[in-house]
Amino acid sequence: MVAHSLTAELEARHFDPVMASAVKDWLHVDSNLPQPLPPGTLVDALFIREPGVREPDLVRLTVYDAGREHTLYRFRDAHGDTVLADSDGQGLMPIALVMPVPSARLTSGWGWRINPVLHIPEFHKGVDLAAPMGTPIHAVASGRVDFFGWHGYYGQMVELRNGPDLVTRYGHMSRYARGLHDGEMVHAGQVIGYVGSTGLSTGPHLYFEIWEHGKRIDPLRIEAQTAAVTPQANPVKLLPAVVTPVQLDGSELSRFQAFRVALQRALNAPGNTNATPIATATINPMP
Template sequence: MKHSEGQPITQPDGEGNPAEAQETAATETETAPKAGLTRARILGASCLAIAGTLALSAILFKDDNGVWLGEEIDPIIKAAPVIAVAADEEPLPPLVNEVDATFNRGDTMMAVMTRAGVDRVEAHKAIQAMTPLFNPREIKAGQKLSLILEDDPDTGEARLTRLKLKADKTRNIVVTPDGQDGFAGEAVDIPITTELVRSQGVIDSSLYAAAVENDVPLKVLADMINIFSFDVDFQREVQRDDSFQLMFERMADDQGNAVDHGDVLLAEMVLSGEKRRFYRYEDKNGFVDYYDEKGRSVRKALLKTPVDGARISSKYGKRKHPVLGYTKKHSGVDFAAPRGTPIYAAGDGVLEAAGRNGSYGIYIRIRHNDSYKTAYAHMSKLAKGMRKGKRVRQRQVIGYVGTTGRSTGPHLHFEVHKGGRKVNPLGVKLPTGKTLKGKALAAFQQERARIDGLYASLPGSAKVADATPDSQ
């Protein structure tokens, strides 16, 4: 279902004959493209415009206590009164103009306000009232301003009665007359609703394309890649017809625009027919991780690939040495990557060597546990603070790709040592991370059932419109 902006409808109010009231509630719109303004003029008293917004059915809402309301999956009509004009007995009620403007590059607050018909002196006073809350010089192209102007029926002069500026994703600045020939400003928080969104896709050309096509925000895609990075080599293992499923939190403002994305609660990938599903679980110490249905952490003791986006340029095993020319056993895997690409620690551990090491060039070796070590060679430089004895965490940047030592071009030479022997990093069966047991496992299983329930309550075909973050 597509999220759609309802046409504003006018609705008669009070005792009057609805048919008559509708006739007088003439709505006239004119656009001034050069000025970038749209103007809706609403004539007459006793009219109330309602903007109806149809919310997605594939969404759950969090209540004030942070509890997901699983039942509320019916479409929800969000009704927002745009403008309400009080009933007025005068024969000539003021004309109310509501002007919405979007800032273009180079627009100043003064220019946009005067273009909208605000008197220069009034505009200056309103800007002064706004300035302590928002510096008008920091206005950016694309920011939105709405103004309400009332035309004095006698003099025909327009008077500013309300200014609303969307200062950022979470805050509006509202400026109104202070009753003493000036203006007062106020910052108003935009209410943010957290919703759950389900997305899924089948990979045709690339995971990225499938994610974009199915409205998965890039931040969520990055989280998913992170979750699976222990298990999946995204450069090599993801193929056409593989698929993914996700459930994640989406924070929306009062207009239904996504302002941010929260946690991924469920992530599933089906690769070459093999399904892997992981659930977010926070343990009693507040440590968040993703676990499979048996409570096994997605984290492995070692990462499969210690650089992002790299191509394997040379595998482990016998090969003709590119510099020396003779056949020699290659003791690791080479990942070709641009100079300066960050290199991650494949696992938690302690640096056993850090610095120049002959033909290895700038080199690091990490001792992970009694049996495993990893080594990284030909770096352009070490990351800040890397020295022998330093403790590092998995995925911490330890250095950068280079071509120091005996090397023909920028690449990472990566070795895995098991029990003192160099083994094939691509073939080694990596030790697993932690597995939940006892009470922790029971708590996880409860959380997993809850997540599965929420997931099942969202329609599978849900396509989320407006999921792209607001450009402001």
């Protein structure tokens, strides 16, 4: 039973926190739902326990509002990525991120600063991650190479499209990974280039940006720190994930609709014991 909030209940059932966050985001962006969800909202979550798996997976979530049903399905596409989608295939894809340079030091974060080369105030819309010249740079998520080459102040840069509305940029490279080319699909963690100091730079480091919906966002989450801790000593940690809108179409939409039909057939099968529904319950507004 959902006693307090949907996300808290999902996490209490050992549901992946990234996916729980994506569920919350889906509820917030669904224009057909009131914001926030009012007290008295009824929610039904369906978990399926696969044979040999200890913890069940959430496969369907339904919110009842003013006599209407809003249903979300958890679906894995042909690339192995998880999508949270409604019955029409429209929804969200949570994209987990890895560090581009795991051993790097944060030398300049997101926000206002004095540009170390131009010596003027500027809003730094990315982060500088210092590492020795030639240190490998990894793709933070799977995606397609949209651009690589010289790009003004970025110097030698690689741009990856990691989702419909998600782009990552890697600047000041000394060189690119051998064989890298436009249109290439790369996987999370794959080496795409090497740390350098090309473009507007004072020393070897990676200048890293995340673009979401055409705007740059702060890509880092800094762990708790005290005033005595210097920026160079801070542990650097990326946002755990970025949630981006998706619309399934073509063969993916066909696979998704077939998944929905197969799910319903399995639920209707006599003697089915793998489905673990959470009873509808009154919940508080989403946190």
